[in-house]
Amino acid sequence: MTGAVVSRAAELDAADPLAGFRERFVPCGDVRAYLDGNSLGRPLRASRERLLRFVDQAWGERLIRGWDEQWMDEPLRAGDALGRVALGAANGQTVIGDSTSVLLYKLIRAAVDARPGRTELVCDRDNFPTDRFVLQGIAAELGLRVRWIDCAPDGGVTPDQVAHVLGENTALVLLSHVAYRSAWLAELPEITALAHQHGALVLWDLCHSVGVVPLELDDWGVDLAVGCTYKYLNGGPGAPAFAYVRADLHERLQQPIWGWMGAGAPFAMGETYQPASGIRRFLSGTPPILGMQPLLDMIDLVTEAGLPAIREKSVTLTEYAMALADQFGVTVASPRDGARRGGHITLAHPAAREATARLWEIGVIPDFRPPDGVRIGLSPLSTSFAEVADGLSALATVLSHAG
Amino acid sequence: MTGAVVSRAAELDAADPLAGFRERFVPCGDVRAYLDGNSLGRPLRASRERLLRFVDQAWGERLIRGWDEQWMDEPLRAGDALGRVALGAANGQTVIGDSTSVLLYKLIRAAVDARPGRTELVCDRDNFPTDRFVLQGIAAELGLRVRWIDCAPDGGVTPDQVAHVLGENTALVLLSHVAYRSAWLAELPEITALAHQHGALVLWDLCHSVGVVPLELDDWGVDLAVGCTYKYLNGGPGAPAFAYVRADLHERLQQPIWGWMGAGAPFAMGETYQPASGIRRFLSGTPPILGMQPLLDMIDLVTEAGLPAIREKSVTLTEYAMALADQFGVTVASPRDGARRGGHITLAHPAAREATARLWEIGVIPDFRPPDGVRIGLSPLSTSFAEVADGLSALATVLSHAG
Incomplete structure (x- = not known):
């Protein structure tokens, strides 16, 4: 990653009103860029506590009465x-x-x-x-x-x-x-x-x-x-x-x-x-x-974040990912018009399958979708711009070696 | 409960080779006799830990890779x-x-x-x-x-x-x-x-x-x-x-x-x-x-307890519950032959619905099944003979006031 890419991502994260929500999620271990939140979203810390309360109280103490209650x-x-x-x-x-x-x-x-x-x-x-x-x-x-x-x-x-x-x-x-x-x-x-x-x-x-x-x-x-x-x-x-x-x-x-x-x-x-x-x-x-x-x-x-704000960050994230793909010379196979685009983008490359496997090994987690798509899913409340920059840079590097 | 009933239940619990398994379950709060394990079994302590591990590791860290792995x-x-x-x-x-x-x-x-x-x-x-x-x-x-x-x-x-x-x-x-x-x-x-x-x-x-x-x-x-x-x-x-x-x-x-x-x-x-x-x-x-x-x-x-031992305790529990019902003059509406009987028994009484509601209020939890059944579900690994004695005694008392 060039210094310019790193600092631009840092600027975007600093300006992101939803950045604070990332702390609400369970840490993701060795994963440095999770780009598949549209296949499986990350768990919330609150869900750890909710599940424990559920087992101990709602299920464990109320037992069958829970159905009525x-x-x-x-x-x-x-x-x-x-x-x-x-x-x-x-x-x-x-x-x-x-x-x-x-x-x-x-x-x-x-x-x-x-x-x-x-x-x-x-x-x-x-x-x-x-x-x-x-x-x-x-x-x-x-x-x-x-x-x-x-x-x-x-x-x-x-x-x-x-x-x-x-x-x-x-x-x-x-x-x-x-x-x-x-x-x-x-x-x-x-x-x-x-x-x-x-x-x-x-x-x-x-x-x-x-x-x-x-x-x-x-x-x-x-x-x-x-x-x-x-x-x-x-x-x-x-x-x-x-x-x-x-x-x-x-x-x-x-x-x-x-x-x-x-x-x-x-x-x-x-x-x-x-x-x-x-x-x-x-x-x-x-x-x-x-x-x-x-x-x-x-x-x-x-509810707390508000869906309009989530959508706004989502569009910014996908635009940013497309700009990086353009910069790195990777083909975008998703709509350019933000109004016609959901929360992910797909990048097309003949080596998409192998590239995804290689990225997984180094903690960058997009998804592969046949025949030739690397799918980049960007979950607004858990994804930083730095992750997108890191992940897309790693993808570009892997693809440049894929011949 | 008479002293004879209490001491007989204690004898049966003392002789129960599966008694130790009761400690594996999450405590059930204000419930003194849970007689509905055949509607909703109690949670295991191990499941608290498993769910936490699942959220933190399998889901939180492996993320989408969990599907492949x-x-x-x-x-x-x-x-x-x-x-x-x-x-x-x-x-x-x-x-x-x-x-x-x-x-x-x-x-x-x-x-x-x-x-x-x-x-x-x-x-x-x-x-x-x-x-x-x-x-x-x-x-x-x-x-x-x-x-x-x-x-x-x-x-x-x-x-x-x-x-x-x-x-x-x-x-x-x-x-x-x-x-x-x-x-x-x-x-x-x-x-x-x-x-x-x-x-x-x-x-x-x-x-x-x-x-x-x-x-x-x-x-x-x-x-x-x-x-x-x-x-x-x-x-x-x-x-x-x-x-x-x-x-x-x-x-x-x-x-x-x-x-x-x-x-x-x-x-x-x-x-x-x-x-x-x-x-x-x-x-x-x-x-x-x-x-x-x-x-x-x-x-x-x-697997640890073994299904033959579970079945053996189950038959003993239901036999014991029927004997208490007979002793207390409550009608049994389940097979007398252990070989033709599953893990629960049903007791019939015109006031079954009201009696079940009253029992729930005092922490004795059977189930009501229309038209006139109080169903006593006995989960062998979590139910003690003392619970059965306490629950059936409470049921008999409630029914004796039901007119």
């Missing part, structure tokens, strides 16, 4: 909190539970049932594998056709492309708000409105936007959304996902996994399943209470 | 360990993930697909609600008929009853090994063999037997099984469930939720879903790694 409502209460701080969702529309994949399955099935006679699903070929796979499974099961949209590798789905495949047969559009490779930020309100003009429902995958890109799901008229909580929400490996279902759709949608915790009166042990009213009907099994504890800390932290 | 295989490795110590299952047939309800959905759907043309499902009316509800949902979805078996309130399903409804149209039999109310222990090997004679598959719900009743799934020729890990396996509220699928069925079964973590090469980000070989294909989303940590401690503890 707080846990029955915790998936909804945490969902409401997430909705307020990160989704732009009024209470009663967000719930925590299951994995993104299972929630995708439930909501896609529910949406298709709510559009009887319509035989087409819309998705893009660069959507995250689990979205495409779950959709393919349902299409195979129900005899539906998927209309696939092709995207540029450094871009993403546009309203024009969606308009081109929408029609009176479209039951559901399934897209990611931020593309997992390019970080393309889709024009969510426009695409949602387009789908509605054709009577279709839209399901947004928010995995790569929740906690880093402000959302206004209610204002934008979104029907359905899912997302994970282990990226920018720092919930830990395999933390439960969330589902958003707009309030007026609850009574019109029925999901296919009729577990007891989605029933109206689970402890009545009744003869037949009657779905709960409201968002609870999208639950199935016993909710992962222990597994959602760290998420609660990050919801608090996002 | 250990987490990708953890659901299978933990499944294998559980299979060895508690299920009688050879490696490669058990996996941890999702909830019991979601796993029931996946395996019922897979089983029905594997028996094309067969239109009937068998279940009992006293099976746990989530089993019945999930089955009802699938029956409604696929136009199948459920053949319901009626059981005595203090008993459970018999091979004769199953034989009566089995036929060439039976696709799947779904039963619980131990009934959640009566604790009836079904004749699992006999019923499995009967179903196989008719070409049907059997799915056993092991929620109330795993960790307390020794199982030999491989030897018994079981096809499919699921169970939760928050009861006798002390995994914590909403801990992930497990699925067992016999090895020779893997390639013949496909589950409907085609999430990326059930695909053969999830990080290839390929175009189409190809199920993984082996038990991994029954996964869907990112597995709940944080949520399965406490379970790992209990697997260790069960």
Whole structure:
């Protein structure tokens, strides 16, 4: 790293109003630049304490009484909190539970049932594998056709492309708000409105936007959304996902996994399943209470920092990373326009896989995404500009030796 | 409590070879008798330490590298360990993930697909609600008929009853090994063999037997099984469930939720879903790694204590509880024969609901199960005979005032 790069990074860190939040995270040992917060966010110190309190008190002392006292409502209460701080969702529309994949399955099935006679699903070929796979499974099961949209590798789905495949047969559009490779930020309100003009429902995958890109799901008229909580929400490996279902759709949608915790009166042990009213009907099994504890800390932290400030730092971080990539002669495969870019960038190089492996050995941790992407995920509350400078410099050096 | 009751309980505790294991659990505060370990097992002290280590090191320092280094295989490795110590299952047939309800959905759907043309499902009316509800949902979805078996309130399903409804149209039999109310222990090997004679598959719900009743799934020729890990396996509220699928069925079964973590090469980000070989294909989303940590401690503890010794204490505990109930004039609604009884007993009384609420106020914690059951769950590694004596005496006193 040149002195100029070092001092510029130091200037940016000194001017960063969110810099103090970095101390809230557990130290990361031998890692000198963590550039994969969009795959797995770092743990908060507060989560260590919360987990201990949880084991000692909530679980260890209240025992089964915990379900009556707080846990029955915790998936909804945490969902409401997430909705307020990160989704732009009024209470009663967000719930925590299951994995993104299972929630995708439930909501896609529910949406298709709510559009009887319509035989087409819309998705893009660069959507995250689990979205495409779950959709393919349902299409195979129900005899539906998927209309696939092709995207540029450094871009993403546009309203024009969606308009081109929408029609009176479209039951559901399934897209990611931020593309997992390019970080393309889709024009969510426009695409949602387009789908509605054709009577279709839209399901947004928010995995790569929740906690880093402000959302206004209610204002934008979104029907359905899912997302994970282990990226920018720092919930830990395999933390439960969330589902958003707009309030007026609850009574019109029925999901296919009729577990007891989605029933109206689970402890009545009744003869037949009657779905709960409201968002609870999208639950199935016993909710992962222990597994959602760290998420609660990050919801608090996002509340404290404020999502607009987080987004501002996020855009600055990704711009800075792109400027460094340009300076080092590494190809950027993400949108240049900050308004069309999520919280990460991808750099393209034929030796991306080997370079990532080499970087991991020296404590610089980006992610590899096939075929040729080094993905740089920048979690605003835990990432410094110095880390970005250090990591990108190391990447440039490794690539310069990759021939 | 009379002096005779107190001294008899003390004798039994003094003679209990597993008594020392009680110290391994987190203290339970104001609870003087925890009689609901079969709804939510108590946390282990070791789990406090494991969770801290997990946050500080596995998650906090290894970060995303944890997936490569250990987490990708953890659901299978933990499944294998559980299979060895508690299920009688050879490696490669058990996996941890999702909830019991979601796993029931996946395996019922897979089983029905594997028996094309067969239109009937068998279940009992006293099976746990989530089993019945999930089955009802699938029956409604696929136009199948459920053949319901009626059981005595203090008993459970018999091979004769199953034989009566089995036929060439039976696709799947779904039963619980131990009934959640009566604790009836079904004749699992006999019923499995009967179903196989008719070409049907059997799915056993092991929620109330795993960790307390020794199982030999491989030897018994079981096809499919699921169970939760928050009861006798002390995994914590909403801990992930497990699925067992016999090895020779893997390639013949496909589950409907085609999430990326059930695909053969999830990080290839390929175009189409190809199920993984082996038990991994029954996964869907990112597995709940944080949520399965406490379970790992209990697997260790069960290994150390040995399931035969656990079962022996379990039978002694339930016998002792029944003897006290008889002495106090409370009606037992569970099998008298230890060989037909799981790890809990249910006591029947018209004032069961109010009595349970009153007992909770004084730190005696059984569970209420409608319509009239006070359920006494006795977790062998954490429950003393003195607790049983104290709890049952308190119950008798409360009931004597209930009029």
